[in-house]
Amino acid sequence: MSHWARNAVIVANERAGSAFSVPVADVAEACQRLVGEVGVVRTAYPGHARTLAAKAVRDGVDAVVAVGGDGTVGEVAGGIVAAGETVAARSGLVGPALFCVPAGTGNSFYKEVWHDRPWREALAAAFTGARPRLRRLDLARVAQTRDIVLLGACSGLVAEALETAAGLSRISGRARYQQAVAETLRDFAPHPARVVVDGEVVHDGSVILAAVGGGRYRGGGFLLLPHSVLDDALLDVCVVTGDLDPLELPGLTREGRHLERPEVLYRRGRRVEIERTDGAPLTFEWDGEVKCGRTRYTLDILPAVLPVLAPAAESV
Known part of the structure; x- marks a missing residue:
């Protein structure tokens, strides 16, 4: 062999x-x-x-x-x-x-x-x-920090749940993040934000989360970006507005059913800007690492820059 x-x-x-x-x-x-x-x-x-x-x-x-x-x-x-x-x-x-x-x-x-x-x-x-057997995957770059983003980034509920997950050391794997989401939802409140995709304002108002990717899944089991492709040279963007009841979101995102709701927006583009508009720091994460201290983050696509070992059916 x-x-x-x-x-x-x-x-x-x-x-x-x-x-x-x-x-x-x-x-x-x-x-x-x-x-x-x-x-x-x-x-x-x-x-x-x-x-x-x-x-x-x-x-x-x-x-x-x-x-x-x-x-x-x-x-x-x-x-x-x-x-x-x-x-x-x-x-x-x-x-x-x-x-x-x-x-x-x-x-x-x-x-x-x-x-x-x-x-x-x-x-x-x-x-x-x-x-x-390789796939050459797209990545993103955070303009403000020059950091590379592999899987995706998100504001709001996802980022806050990651902060909660850090304190759940007795639970491992995907169950840890699922428990963190449940606990975060107890006191969660949407935040005001503006989301811009390729220069177009797609939402300006209350936001539960704004996800950018990258990959389809976050937290191992939440299908936030169901149409995302890892090597199509585009960033998918999902904005869950504050008009949706946050308690509904975990169940909806198990199978991507949140996209059926009018309170959810979905776009694609090469540059995405997310800004918290009340002056408070935006709780933001990429690849599972929470960042704080800025009110705005900008992500740009980096097409086909990462060779990744993949199953034979997905070789390129």
Whole structure:
């Protein structure tokens, strides 16, 4: 049986939401059967995964395996893209392929690419064969911070629920985020915001959330952007206005039925701006990491910049 990868680096965040359920040693052992040479590096602080992934790119590895949640995978993707742009400019070579082992709270990115396939089975499928099976995915960039966004970003309910999830250490995986949404809804209030897509104001008023992506799922099981495609060079935007009862939203988003409601707007574009209009800081997140302190965030599309290992049917 042939294996295309000569070497790979595992970037592990052992502080992710459910990382204890996927021991790094098990991932390394599985990789060693599929890859010629395997290295393991562990994150020590927020943002470290990006630095470690960028070093792996400069070292010329064939693949980077991220072990952690969506935040960790987003950092790794950012490191691959940023360092890959430099390497490509110098040598014309494309950066290493990304694979992620789901070991976080929502694991939405893994679900996007591999659905609910067990990670060991997906890993074997990704690394077995004479050539890699790749999808070149779009990313977004936050204009204000220059951060890379892998899966998507969201204001309001989703961001506040992520803050709640940080305190639910006794619950792991998708159940942790689902419980966090339920708890957040107890005292949740919409906020005033303006949403602009490619220069057009699509909503100016009360907002429960404004989601931008990227991926279809958030929190592993909430289908916020059901029409989103990871490689169509567009950002999907869903605005849930304050006219909807927030308590209805979790049930509606299980199967994307929120789009049937007149209180919900859906658009696509290449640049999206979300601004809180009462002067208070906007609670905002991307790839599962909550950001505060700004009233406005702008996201721009970065088409086809990230090579990701994917099932054979989705190869390009």
